[in-house]
Amino acid sequence: MSKEISKFLSLVLRHDPGKAGISLDSNGWTSIATLVAGVQKAGFPEFDRATLDAVVENNEKKRFTISEDGNMIRAAQGHSAEVDLALQPSTPPDILYHGTAFAKLASIREHGLVPGKRQQVHLSNDYETAVKVGSRHGRPIVLVVDAPRMAAEGIVFFQADNGVWLTDAVPADYLSTDQA
Known part of the structure; x- marks a missing residue:
């Protein structure tokens, strides 16, 4: 139960x-x-x-x-309900990952990562977690996020209580993968 x-x-x-x-x-x-x-x-x-x-x-x-x-x-995170977690901006690690389904890759390359029904995009600091997340949606693919460049260019990151990294969106030019 x-x-x-x-x-x-x-x-x-x-x-x-x-x-x-x-x-x-x-x-x-x-x-x-x-x-x-x-x-x-x-x-x-x-x-x-x-x-x-x-x-x-x-x-x-x-x-x-x-x-x-x-x-x-x-x-800790993942809300579609309108809330403000009152998290403080945080400096992200050098590499963050986003796991998704391979079938979504073309759209992501065009639009970047957007929160969809949630308030923010979820990123992880370890590859294995990203693979698990991507596997829930089909054949997984892991995208590598250039978090330091995003932060240097003024995009704000937050870290939820459970360690998940959050940001409002990830433009496509900050994403890469060695799987596609």
């Missing part, structure tokens, strides 16, 4: 809080007590704080962040 709960939490904390009868504040936070009650009413009557803590702790992608006081929770 924890995988099902994790997916539901991702849905309500990133995209559709109304599915659990909750709301997110401007920074994406909601009360854990309210979330637990909402998830129970949404069809998971056995969901409780201990289950939530286990899902947060064991989530491989570290998708959720609990506030320092332990009373609030939010998704």
Whole structure:
């Protein structure tokens, strides 16, 4: 059940809080007590704080962040719901990667990376993660992002609580691959 709960939490904390009868504040936070009650009413009557803590702790992608006081929770990144994570600009590493499906390569070469339904483009600092992400969408291809040049030219990067790098878009001329 924890995988099902994790997916539901991702849905309500990133995209559709109304599915659990909750709301997110401007920074994406909601009360854990309210979330637990909402998830129970949404069809998971056995969901409780201990289950939530286990899902947060064991989530491989570290998708959720609990506030320092332990009373609030939010998704670390990946929102389509309008929130401001209030992340500070960060200097990116020398290389960032983006995994996608090979079938999307022509469009990416024309338009660059755009956030689609999400608020920002997601990038990783390791190749293996990018391969996994790309594999979810078909035959994977990993794009290499020239992050230092982007930053030097004024494009801002942020790092989410779970280590994912975020930016508003990646123009095509900052992308390369040795796979195409």
